[in-house]
Amino acid sequence: MTAKVRTRDFREKKRRGERIAMLTAYDANMARLLDRAGVDALLVGDSLGMVVLGFDNTVPVTLDAMIHHTAAVVRGTRHALVVADMPFLTYQATPAEAVRNAGRLMQEGGAEAVKVEGGSAIIDTVRRLVDVGVPVMGHLGLLPQSVHQVGGFLRQATNPRDADILLADALALEEAGAFAIVLESIPSEVGRTVSAALAVPTIGIGAGPDCDGQVLVTNDMIGLFDGPVPSFVKQYARVADTVTASVQSYVDDVKSRRYARPAPPKTPTPTI
Numbered sequence: 260m261t262a263k264v265r266t267r268d269f270r271e272k273k274r275r276g277e278r279i280a281m282l283t284a285y286d287a288n289m290a291r292l293l294d295r296a297g298v299d300a301l302l303v304g305d306s307l308g309m310v311v312l313g314f315d316n317t318v319p320v321t322l323d324a325m326i327h328h329t330a331a332v333v334r335g336t337r338h339a340l341v342v343a344d345m346p347f348l349t350y351q352a353t354p355a356e357a358v359r360n361a362g363r364l365m366q367e368g369g370a371e372a373v374k375v376e377g378g379s380a381i382i383d384t385v386r387r388l389v390d391v392g393v394p395v396m397g398h399l400g401l402l403p404q405s406v407h408q409v410g411g412f413l414r415q416a417t418n419p420r421d422a423d424i425l426l427a428d429a430l431a432l433e434e435a436g437a438f439a440i441v442l443e444s445i446p447s448e449v450g451r452t453v454s455a456a457l458a459v460p461t462i463g464i465g466a467g468p469d470c471d472g473q474v475l476v477t478n479d480m481i482g483l484f485d486g487p488v489p490s491f492v493k494q495y496a497r498v499a500d501t502v503t504a505s506v507q508s509y510v511d512d513v514k515s516r517r518y519a520r521p522a523p524p525k526t527p528t529p530t531i
């Protein structure tokens with residue numbers, strides 16, 4: 260039985276050269292399955308909006324929805340660290356508001372850390388969160404909450420100037436106290452350079468093989484999401500196909516009146 264993973268284990272894993280395996284989860288049952296399989300951390304991502312709630316992007320996801328799903332994931336988790344995304348505009352307005360909202364994710368949802376998107380623009384907020392006892396995971400590169408500003412889910416840091424800005428942001432997040440940083444959709448060389456420059460681990464998603472760990476959206480990774488999946492995702496199963504085929508058999512069975520036969524009641528063994 261593995262011990263509960265804590266934020267302090269992240270830096271130690273990097274020091275030992277042990278890669279960190281992280282996946283998203285949105286409900287208690289899936290959290291139980293992923294936890295049992297040995298993931299180090301579960302992210303209650305605001306990708307919830309896209310892969311579960313049917314939105315086109317993560318912008319409409321509310322704090323209440325994140326608290327609701329975080330609490331479910333926590334109920335299904337024993338070992339993995341549970342990190343919850345702070346939704347769009349729940350941490351950008353003021354550090355005080357960020358503290359109150361992170362507090363709700365931890366107190367009502369049971370999150371053990373929060374994740375926030377951005378670099379220089381939110382450094383004061385990250386420092387304030389860490390100062391009051393909220394463990395913070397950073398997120399740089401492709402920032403899904405900025406989809407309307409960027410004009411799509413586009414690969415980032417693809418030129419030397421943007422790569423330098425990303426490195427500076429990563430160093431600033433580390434200095435402000437972030438315990439790990441997600442790097443999304445950037446060139447492998449940038450992932451490698453940033454990972455080498457930091458003492459805290461980088462968790463890549465489409466950021467090459469040299470990050471200190473990887474996070475994927477579980478529904479993409481197991482082929483459960485019935486929509487387009489980014490090319491960097493290795494699919495380990497096609498669960499959506501299994502569900503469709505099973506349900507087709509179910510529909511056929513109901514139409515043909517084929518039902519499971521309940522087991523006959525056990526006859527009591529006579530006592531002498």
Ligand code: KIV
Binds near residue numbers: 304305441476
């Ligand atoms: O919301 C999410 O699932 C994420 C991952 C893509 C890192 O932020």
